[in-house]
Amino acid sequence: MVQSQVKVFDVERIREQFPILSREVYPGTRLVYLDSAATSQKPRSVIEALVDFYEHHNSNIHRGIHKLAEEATQAHEDARQRIAEFIGARTAREVVFTRNATESINLLANAWGRANLKPGDLVLLTEMEHHSNLVPWYMLAEEIGLHLEFVPVTDEGKLDLEAYRTLLEEGPRLVAFVHVSNMLGTINPAAQMTDLAHEAGALVLVDGAQSVPHLAVDVSELDVDFYAFSGHKMCGPTGIGVFYGRESLLEAMPPFMGGGDMIRRVRFDGFMPNDVPWKFEAGTPAIAQAIGLGAAVDFLNDVGIENVHAHEQVLTGYALDRLSEVPGVTIYGPELDARGGVVSFTMEGIHPHDVAQILDHDGIAVRAGHHCTMPLHERFQIPASVRASFYLYNTTEEIDQLVEGLHKVIEVFDI
Amino acid sequence: MEDLYREQIIDRYKNPRMRGSLDPHDFSYEDDNPLCGDRIRIDLRVDGEDRVTEAAFTGTGCAISIASADLLVESIVGKKLDEIRKLDKQDVLDMLGIEVGPIRLKCALLSLKVLKASVYGLDTIEDEITLE
Numbered sequence: 148m149v150q151s152q153v154k155v156f157d158v159e160r161i162r163e164q165f166p167i168l169s170r171e172v173y174p175g176t177r178l179v180y181l182d183s184a185a186t187s188q189k190p191r192s193v194i195e196a197l198v199d200f201y202e203h204h205n206s207n208i209h210r211g212i213h214k215l216a217e218e219a220t221q222a223h224e225d226a227r228q229r230i231a232e233f234i235g236a237r238t239a240r241e242v243v244f245t246r247n248a249t250e251s252i253n254l255l256a257n258a259w260g261r262a263n264l265k266p267g268d269l270v271l272l273t274e275m276e277h278h279s280n281l282v283p284w285y286m287l288a289e290e291i292g293l294h295l296e297f298v299p300v301t302d303e304g305k306l307d308l309e310a311y312r313t314l315l316e317e318g319p320r321l322v323a324f325v326h327v328s329n330m331l332g333t334i335n336p337a338a339q340m341t342d343l344a345h346e347a348g349a350l351v352l353v354d355g356a357q358s359v360p361h362l363a364v365d366v367s368e369l370d371v372d373f374y375a376f377s378g379h380k381m382c383g384p385t386g387i388g389v390f391y392g393r394e395s396l397l398e399a400m401p402p403f404m405g406g407g408d409m410i411r412r413v414r415f416d417g418f419m420p421n422d423v424p425w426k427f428e429a430g431t432p433a434i435a436q437a438i439g440l441g442a443a444v445d446f447l448n449d450v451g452i453e454n455v456h457a458h459e460q461v462l463t464g465y466a467l468d469r470l471s472e473v474p475g476v477t478i479y480g481p482e483l484d485a486r487g488g489v490v491s492f493t494m495e496g497i498h499p500h501d502v503a504q505i506l507d508h509d510g511i512a513v514r515a516g517h518h519c520t521m522p523l524h525e526r527f528q529i530p531a532s533v534r535a536s537f538y539l540y541n542t543t544e545e546i547d548q549l550v551e552g553l554h555k556v557i558e559v560f561d562i
Numbered sequence: 563m564e565d566l567y568r569e570q571i572i573d574r575y576k577n578p579r580m581r582g583s584l585d586p587h588d589f590s591y592e593d594d595n596p597l598c599g600d601r602i603r604i605d606l607r608v609d610g611e612d613r614v615t616e617a618a619f620t621g622t623g624c625a626i627s628i629a630s631a632d633l634l635v636e637s638i639v640g641k642k643l644d645e646i647r648k649l650d651k652q653d654v655l656d657m658l659g660i661e662v663g664p665i666r667l668k669c670a671l672l673s674l675k676v677l678k679a680s681v682y683g684l685d686t687i688e689d690e691i692t693l694e
Contacts, residue, residue, distance in 0.1 A: 496576075498624035500598050500669065504566065516598055530599025530622065559567045560576070560625075 156454040162540050164190040164446075172510035179511040179545045184329050184357060184489050184518075184536030186379045189443075193382055196442035200435045207431055209408060223434050226441025227424075233444045234374065235365030236391055243390040243397070243424040244437055248356040249279040251375035251390035252323075254427060255352055256283040258403040259373075259396070264320055266292035271319035271349070273298040273306055273335075274526050275328045278519040280354045284323070298324070300526055304331040304480040311340065315347035322349045326358035330520045330534065331480035332463070332489030334362070338369050345370070350396070356380055360538070361459060361487050363452045366391050378436065383443035387436035390427065397423040404429040455539045459488035462537040462546065466490045469550045475562065476553070479527060488537035491518070494553070496562050499531040505559055506552045513549070566660050567625065574629035580636050582618035591680035592621075595672050600627045602676045604635060612643040619676075624669050626662065631673035633657040643681050649674065 162168050165188045172178050180188060200222065206215035208223050224239070231239040245251045264270070270284050274297045288295055296314050299307045306324070315322075322344040326337050337358075341351045352373040358364055360381035366374045374391040378384060392400070402409050402420050406429035411419045420426045447455065464483045467490060470476050475495035480486055494502055503515035514534045517524045524531065535549055584590075584605035592603035600623030607616040617635045621628070634654055638646050654674050655662060662670045 498598070498600075500624040500666070501567070501626075504666070521596070524599070530601075560572060 156450070156458055158458065158540065158542055161450065162542075164192070165540050166191060166194070168540060172512075173508070176510035179509070179548050181535040181537065181541065181545065181549060182512045182514050183360075183380070183538035183541075184534065185514055186385070187360060187382050187538050188540065189384070190382055190446050192446050193384065193439050193442045197384060197435050197439045200438050205435075208434055209425075219434060222438050222441075223432070226437045226444075229441050229444050230389060233448065234359060234376075234389075234391060235367045237367055238394060240423050241366075241391055241394050241397065243392065243427040244432055245375075245388045245390050245427075246386055246433070247377040247379070247388035248354060248375040249283075249377075249388075251388055252280055252352070252354065253283045254390050254403045255373055255375075255392075256287045258400045258427070260284075260287050260321075261291070262401050264291060264293055267294055269294045269296060269317055269319040271296050271298065271314055271317075271322045271344075273324045274300040275304075275306070275331060275333065275520065275523050276323075276325055277329055277354060277356070278521070279356075280323055280325060280352075281522070297522075300331075300523065303482075304328070304333050305485065306333070306335055306340075308336075308340075312343065315343060315349070318347065319344070319349045321352060323352040323354070325354040325356075326364070327355075327361065327487040327489075328480070328520075328523075329357050329489065330491050330518050330523055330532065332486040332491070333481050334358070334485055334487055337371070341369055341371050357487060357489070360447075360455075361452075362456050372396055378440040378443065381440075381443055382446055383440035384433075384436040386433045387440045389440075392423075394423065397427070400427075402426050402429070406430045408432070450539060458539055459537050462541055462543065463488050463490060465543050466535060466537070466546045466549070469546055470553075473550060473553045474557065479532065488541075489534060490536075491532040491534040493529055493532050494556065497556060497560050499533040501560070502533045502553070502556050505556045506549070509548065509552050509555070511545075511549055511552050566662070566666075568660065571625050571629040571658065571660065574632045575625040578619075578628060578632040580618055580632050581620065583620050584616055584618050589680045591676050593672065593676045593679060595623075595627070595668055598624065598669065600624060600669060600672055602627065602631050602673050604631070604673065604676050604680055606638075606680065608643065614638050614641055614643070614646070619673065623672065626658070626666055627669040627672050630654055630658055630670045631676075634673045634677060638677070646677065646681050649677070 167188050204218045206219040208220040227242050228239045231242045298311045301307050327334050344351045350372040353371045355374050355376040359376040372393050378387040409421050409426050409429040411421050476492050478492045499515035503513050516531050587605040588608045589606040594601040602621035604619045609615050617639050619631045619635045
């Protein structure tokens with residue numbers, strides 16, 4: 148008999164697996180965590196994977212000829228394999244471990260960028276990029292004289308695809324864009340944009356920091372050349388991220404940082420780099436964290452990433468409805484269908500910091516500021532915004548608490 | 563929270579007494595806190611004895627930064643520049659009369675930073691106000 152693959156999504160059962168969600172923020176006040184776009188909370192299985200590694204298998208990897216080294220190496224490379232499968236990479240050799248999405252983008256800019264880009268070459272970015280997909284390119288542009296252009300964002304918070312087509316006619320060498328905006332929540336049409344970029348002869352980097360934790364991502368299907376994401380936003384530990392690269396491109400790239408592990412042979416007159424992906428992993432890596440990210444992937448697979456997305460759609464739709472009832476609230480970003488679990492807003496006459504501070508009094512954690520998207524805030528002519536972001540453990544009751552909190556903010560300010 | 567947002571703070575935020583600009587002025591300086599987008603400018607007029615005769619500020623920011631700017635600017639009218647140079651972090655917190663956590667301290671002290679930059683010149687300021 149064929150077993151049903153449908154998994155039941157029970158948010159209360161999921162919440163039980165996140166120890167932090169039962170803590171009190173202030174005496175008698177439970178945590179309402181609406182800041183998962185900044186970093187997600189960690190399930191017990193991930194925390195236990197870290198403890199288990201340090202209690203039973205801790206060792207350096209790849210060269211030790213002893214039992215612990217063997218176990219640690221195996222666990223580390225097994226994690227790589229499961230992460231590769233999770234994002235649809237053709238082989239684990241396409242998964243390079245980094246510290247986070249930021250380091251992944253810096254790796255591309257430094258290793259591929261320096262070797263392949265010439266003065267005057269165009270790198271096409273967008274107006275909704277996180278600073279992590281802007282500053283590495285600004286730095287490289289300053290050094291070698293690149294030309295940078297930005298795909299505009301429409302008033303409804305989407306990329307202007309007509310303008311994108313026009314900009315592609317200028318012949319960019321690389322198009323680098325965010326899959327899901329961390330401020331607007333916009334889910335960009337990554338597959339379509341990648342096809343268009345390839346037709347124009349450009350390579351494609353996608354910043355997946357806000358997509359891999361929340362949506363089914365298949366890098367082979369998307370046909371992207373490079374993909375970057377962080378472990379800590381997807382139930383994993385901090386200090387571990389992934390740089391995905393098409394194998395042939397990784398093979399052709401020079402190394403990023405030099406040191407141990409990234410070499411095959413070192414002599415007094417030079418060195419030979421290791422094979423991919425280790426060529427890009429100089430020094431002792433974040434071993435426990437990679438194993439922890441493997442456990443996070445197991446956890447998400449167990450829940451079902453489609454279920455995560457579906458749950459977040461319900462929460463986001465509910466939040467959009469409820470927040471629009473609050474007087475003076477302006478919401479940024481597109482309609483529900485084109486949006487991940489992020490809702491950024493401003494309140495008339497009240498600074499986002501004051502909103503967040505008053506919410507914090509009730510244990511509600513939101514983010515206030517520019518969320519590392521200063522140019523995007525400039526584009527919408529606001530200095531800052533309040534952002535509520537959701538994950539698989541959030542509930543509609545928590546959104547009710549947020550809305551209640553916003554009414555309190557209005558009361559305090561008597562507006 | 564009730565403490566942080568006590569009546570005086572909200573009142574000063576919504577109805578600042580010292581908001582405005584002075585043209586001409588003897589001293590003027592503007593600075594921002596890029597992290598939260600707060601921006602404050604302070605204009606001063608002084609007499610022949612370096613005593614502040616008029617002061618005003620413009621800017622945008624959160625309740626804490628606007629209220630502290632309003633209170634600070636009000637407090638310096640009639641003071642000599644030497645006295646203003648002696649103002650420190652604690653003076654501003656005393657005026658606000660609230661406990662400010664480490665993250666919001668930058669909001670509370672933006673106006674002091676601007677004021678000191680104005681009367682000292684820019685270079686010495688970073689040493690002058692350490693937030694930690």
